[in-house]
Amino acid sequence: MTQPLRFESADADGRGLEEVMEKVSHGDKNAFTILYDAVASTVFGIAVKVLRDPSQSEEVAQEVMIDLWRQAARYRPEQGSVRTWVATIAHRRAVDRVRSAQASANREQATAVRDQMRPFDEVAEEVETRLDSEQVRRCMRGLTELQREAVTLAYYRGLTYREVAATLRAPLATVKTRMRDGLIRLRDCMGVTT
Missing domain, CATH: 1.10.10.10 (Winged helix-like DNA-binding domain superfamily/Winged helix DNA-binding domain)
Structure with missing residues (x-):
């Protein structure tokens, strides 16, 4: 039986998270739990900072955590720390949500303007x-x-x-x-x- 991973054993700079990410990339659910506990508050904080809406931020944070599970094999330690990689994904996802909301608002405004144009009498x-x-x-x-x-x-x-x-x-x-x-x-x- 393998020893359960302990996040507490990670160094302050997050080198222990690299080992956790490696295990997550192989489908280890216990490792994902450790990763989740380590980065969820950071992901949510980034989302709130960009979106300024707690409920939307929760949705984005969930999407990011799902992305981390699915994309764990894409993480490359030589390109940066796990926290930096996670923060980048969270920021991109939050910005995408803002852009999507803006595009939707623009479409609604264009529709409203079109509907308010004087109809042919x-x-x-x-x-x-x-x-x-x-x-x-x-x-x-x-x-x-x-x-x-x-x-x-x-x-x-x-x-x-x-x-x-x-x-x-x-x-x-x-x-x-x-x-x-x-x-x-x-x-x-x-x-x-x-």
């Missing part, structure tokens, strides 16, 4: 369209018969000048002149400025 658009249509009809009544027919055929039925002339049995030049004069009268009647 179909009723107002319909009223405006009807008023415009009524004004056009009124102005069209002020045209001569030939002007009204030429404009109607060209703009409402999509005929060319030649097709309008053929439909009205009028010379092409006459149709062009009447349409030009009719459009000028419509523009003036509608109050359109150029």
Whole structure:
């Protein structure tokens, strides 16, 4: 039977934790308990310092401890002490949580701004369209018969000048002149400025 590890035997600089980490990397649950007891308060303290929210800090601390269990084999003593490695993981995890929360807040704010934008008012658009249509009809009544027919055929039925002339049995030049004069009268009647 193996002797239980005792954290108390570790040196003040944490060299004993290196041995503990080695055992954790091989799946030793007792070694993980020792590691947990040695670093949990440090992990929580770092999380609180970054997040400033105890409940979120608890969640982050739990995530870090799970990471330590899963990633114990990645620890390299030549790159730093166990405490430094743990502190780095804790800090990164806490910063990731802050960034995630900020991104979520930004998305919510963008959604709120989008939702508060003035929606398209179909009723107002319909009223405006009807008023415009009524004004056009009124102005069209002020045209001569030939002007009204030429404009109607060209703009409402999509005929060319030649097709309008053929439909009205009028010379092409006459149709062009009447349409030009009719459009000028419509523009003036509608109050359109150029």
